[in-house]
Amino acid sequence: MSNDPTLGRRRFLTRAAAALGTAALAGCDQLSQESWFTQLLASAEGVTRAVQRAVIGQALAREYAEADITRNFRANGTTEPQSDEYQALADKDFADWLLEIGGLVERPAKLSLTELRALPARTQITRHDCVEGWSCIGKWAGARLGPILDKVGVKSNARYVVFFCADALDLSGDKYYESIDLAGAYHPQTILAYDMNNAPLTVPHGAPLRLRFERQLGYKMAKYVMRIELVESFAQLGRGKGGYWEDRGYEWYAGI
Numbered sequence: 108m109s110n111d112p113t114l115g116r117r118r119f120l121t122r123a124a125a126a127l128g129t130a131a132l133a134g135c136d137q138l139s140q141e142s143w144f145t146q147l148l149a150s151a152e153g154v155t156r157a158v159q160r161a162v163i164g165q166a167l168a169r170e171y172a173e174a175d176i177t178r179n180f181r182a183n184g185t186t187e188p189q190s191d192e193y194q195a196l197a198d199k200d201f202a203d204w205l206l207e208i209g210g211l212v213e214r215p216a217k218l219s220l221t222e223l224r225a226l227p228a229r230t231q232i233t234r235h236d237c238v239e240g241w242s243c244i245g246k247w248a249g250a251r252l253g254p255i256l257d258k259v260g261v262k263s264n265a266r267y268v269v270f271f272c273a274d275a276l277d278l279s280g281d282k283y284y285e286s287i288d289l290a291g292a293y294h295p296q297t298i299l300a301y302d303m304n305n306a307p308l309t310v311p312h313g314a315p316l317r318l319r320f321e322r323q324l325g326y327k328m329a330k331y332v333m334r335i336e337l338v339e340s341f342a343q344l345g346r347g348k349g350g351y352w353e354d355r356g357y358e359w360y361a362g363i
């Protein structure tokens with residue numbers, strides 16, 4: 108059941124329909140009372156549009172066979188965060204690590220690895236494409252982000268999910284961060300991965316938790332995730348472009 112994509116799709120459709128309704132109704136309380144408007148929202152046309160948008164947005168990234176897995180998956184960017192806080196957590200094998208989830212949510216949460224491992228999960232063998240021009244195929248297992256968001260309750264004004272990481276890549280001291288939209292967050296292959304190739308994530312690959320966001324380039328897949336925040340806008344974060352590399356000129360939408 109945990110690998111059933113229709114489950115996620117159904118939830119996504121509900122959410123997409125709700126989002127469409129909310130957008131259409133914002134500031135239009137009067138209109139919503141009128142029967143033609145109610146009929147439009149309930150009409151087959153309205154539903155078809157929602158379904159199309161959801162289906163196009165939810166196409167799966169290609170998945171591979173065990174035999175395709177790259178023997179030495181390259182590690183890139185930070186391969187060991189230098190902060191004392193991270194080192195202390197790593198020394199205890201992340202037993203004290205907690206993923207914080209906050210921002211525009213109804214029920215902020217702190218989840219241990221044990222708790223994350225008990226949540227609806229997905230395993231996938233996918234190809235990781237780095238913008239620098241190399242690719243590796245790996246097997247990832249993790250908690251699906253969609254059900255986690257349902258658990259904490261996304262507030263209606265939330266639009267993006269931001270991932271805050273433990274590492275600073277350069278002397279500026281700016282920590283790595285990334286952001287994706289809610290449609291991306293509910294994609295069935297969007298997972299918070301704790302395993303790679305059947306073993307707990309190693310430090311070079313982002314221990315204890317990293318994002319897998321399979322239809323976009325490698326830099327979107329934040330490693331060393333410490334905190335997740337739901338936000339309406341990322342303009343106030345970092346240099347305002349939605350991610351560490353985005354702040355340095357890369358595209359926010361890195362679709363492949």
Ligand SMILES: Nc1nc2c(c(=O)[nH]1)N[C@H]1C(S)=C(S)[C@@H](COP(=O)(O)O)O[C@H]1N2
Pocket residue numbers: 180181182183184185236237238272273274276283311312313325326327328329330331
């Ligand atoms: N926290 C953090 N996440 C990160 C990076 C990083 O430097 N720090 N590098 C990104 C880039 S450019 C790539 S290609 C992948 C590399 O993941 P890997 O080390 O597992 O190959 O992680 C991405 N996520």
Ligand SMILES: [Mo]
Pocket residue numbers: 183236237238239325326
């Ligand atoms: Mo990359």
